[in-house]
Amino acid sequence: MDLLSRFLNFNDENQLFEKNERILLAVSGGKDSVLMTHLFAKAGYSFGIAHCNFKLRGESSEMDEALVFNLARQLNVPFYATSFDTEEIARERKMSIEMAARELRYQWFEDLRQQHQYDYVALAHHQNDAIETMLLNLTRGTGIAGLHGILPKRDRFIRPLLFLIREEVEAAIDKWKLTYRDDESNFSTKYTRNKIRLEIIPKLKEINPSLEKTFIENAERFEELNELLKTYTTTLREKLFIARDVNSYTISMEKLQQLHPVRTLLYELFRPFNFTSDVLDDLLSVWTKKNQSGKYFNSVTHSLVMSRKDLILEPLMDQPLQELIPLTPGEQKKFGNFIISAQNSQVEKVEHTFDKIQVDEEELVFPLQIRHWREGDWFKPLGMKGKKKLSDFFISLKIPVTDKMRVPVVVNGNGDVIWVAPYRIDDRYKITDKTKKVVTLECIKWK
Incomplete structure (x- = not known):
C-alpha cells in the first residue's frame, strides 16, 4: 500500500476528522511537518499552515519561517506566523525552554484555530516521537495514562503521522524530493528529549531491533488498560463522591481506606482535580491518625479538607476571605x-x-x-x-x-x-x- 493510502486509512481508522472539515497544520519546516503538509495537499483536504518562531536560533529561525511561508504560497493555502521571546518567557515562568515553547505553541495553535474556525490542529508526531514520550514520562514519573505515549486524537489536536516511523518519513522525503530544514538544536543532548532520542533509544534498539513495533503494541495495551481503569474509577467516583452542591463533594475516608490497591485508585480518583501523587501520599500518611480534622491538601485547582470521618472536596476559593x-x-x-x-x-x-x-x-x-x-x-x-x-x-x-x-x-x-x-x-x-x-x-x- 502506498504512503498516501496508508495516510488516508489511518485517518479513517482513527476517525481523526471528516473530509469536509478544515485543519490547521503546525509546520516547523522540518521533515515531519513538511511531509505531513504534502500528504494533506495530495489528499485534497482543506487546510492552513501555522508556524511558530521561538527566536532561539538566530538567523536559522528566520530561514525556517521563510521556508514554511514559501511552502504555503506554493500550495496556495493560508499562512499564519508568530514569534516568541522564548528564553525570556521561560525565565519569567521559571520553567525549562522546552516546556515554555510547548505551552506557547499549544496555546497559540488553539487560539488560532478558534479565531479562524478550523476544526482541528494537526501535529506531525510519528511513532518514534511516541516512544520518546513514553520513555520521558517513565523517567519523570507517570500513571498508566503516561504509558500510552501520544494518542492519535486528543481534544482538538490530531496526529495523522503516527502510523510512520522516522525511517519511513526520511524515505518519503527523499522519494518526493521535498525541501525541508533541519533544526540543529535537535542534535544537541542538552535537551532531555534529544538525549533520549540520540543516546537511549539506540542502546535499546541494540537489545530489540524492532523497538518501534514493540513500543507501539505496548502503547495500545496500555491505552486499553487505561480505558478500563477510567471506566472503573468513573463508576467508583460516582459511588463515593456525594455531591454537597454543584462543585463540591463529601467522601467517606473509611470507604476510601477499604480500596485496594488504595494508592493507585486514590490517584486515579482525584486525578481530574489535579492532585499530584506527592500530595495524595501526604494524605495517606495522616488519614488514619486522630485529631486531623481541619487538615487540608491542595492541588492547583481544588482543596481536600479532612472533616471528622469525611473528606470535603471543593474548588479553591477564587477570592480571599472577606472582612468587616x-x-x-x-x-x-x-x-x-x-x-x-x-x-x-x-x-x-x-x-x-x-x-x-x-x-x-x-x-x-x-x-x-x-x-x-x-x-x-x-x-x-x-x-x-x-x-x-x-x-x-x-x-x-x-x-x-x-x-x-x-x-x-x-x-x-x-x-x-x-x-x-x-x-x-x-x-x-x-x-x-x-x-x-x-x-x-x-x-x-x-x-
Whole structure:
C-alpha cells in the first residue's frame, strides 16, 4: 500500500476528522511537518499552515519561517506566523525552554484555530516521537495514562503521522524530493528529549531491533488498560463522591481506606482535580491518625479538607476571605453566597433559627459588621444561659470545616456576635415584651 493510502486509512481508522472539515497544520519546516503538509495537499483536504518562531536560533529561525511561508504560497493555502521571546518567557515562568515553547505553541495553535474556525490542529508526531514520550514520562514519573505515549486524537489536536516511523518519513522525503530544514538544536543532548532520542533509544534498539513495533503494541495495551481503569474509577467516583452542591463533594475516608490497591485508585480518583501523587501520599500518611480534622491538601485547582470521618472536596476559593462589611438599616450587602439585609420594621413574631430574625434596636451599635468566623468567637445561643464558642457550635450542628468559613457572622458595633446566619441569634439581642423598636435581619442564599 502506498504512503498516501496508508495516510488516508489511518485517518479513517482513527476517525481523526471528516473530509469536509478544515485543519490547521503546525509546520516547523522540518521533515515531519513538511511531509505531513504534502500528504494533506495530495489528499485534497482543506487546510492552513501555522508556524511558530521561538527566536532561539538566530538567523536559522528566520530561514525556517521563510521556508514554511514559501511552502504555503506554493500550495496556495493560508499562512499564519508568530514569534516568541522564548528564553525570556521561560525565565519569567521559571520553567525549562522546552516546556515554555510547548505551552506557547499549544496555546497559540488553539487560539488560532478558534479565531479562524478550523476544526482541528494537526501535529506531525510519528511513532518514534511516541516512544520518546513514553520513555520521558517513565523517567519523570507517570500513571498508566503516561504509558500510552501520544494518542492519535486528543481534544482538538490530531496526529495523522503516527502510523510512520522516522525511517519511513526520511524515505518519503527523499522519494518526493521535498525541501525541508533541519533544526540543529535537535542534535544537541542538552535537551532531555534529544538525549533520549540520540543516546537511549539506540542502546535499546541494540537489545530489540524492532523497538518501534514493540513500543507501539505496548502503547495500545496500555491505552486499553487505561480505558478500563477510567471506566472503573468513573463508576467508583460516582459511588463515593456525594455531591454537597454543584462543585463540591463529601467522601467517606473509611470507604476510601477499604480500596485496594488504595494508592493507585486514590490517584486515579482525584486525578481530574489535579492532585499530584506527592500530595495524595501526604494524605495517606495522616488519614488514619486522630485529631486531623481541619487538615487540608491542595492541588492547583481544588482543596481536600479532612472533616471528622469525611473528606470535603471543593474548588479553591477564587477570592480571599472577606472582612468587616459594614451594615446599617436600609442596606443589603453581598457576603460570599449570601445577601444580608437590615431593615427598621414593626415588631412581629419571627422564627429565629432560620433566614430572618428580629433584634432589639436599642441594643445595637451601628454600623453592624458582617465577617467570617474567627478563632475565639463566642455567643449566647437563643435559649441558652451560658455562652458557647462558635467552633463548638459548628461542631454541634455538624457543619463541615470547609463550610464554617463561609458562614456569615453578624457582629454588633461593640464586638458582640448578634447572629450566626442563618443558624442562630444571640439570646441577648432577642426581642422582649419591653422592646419598642426592632431591626429585621435577613439572610438569603443567592447562588
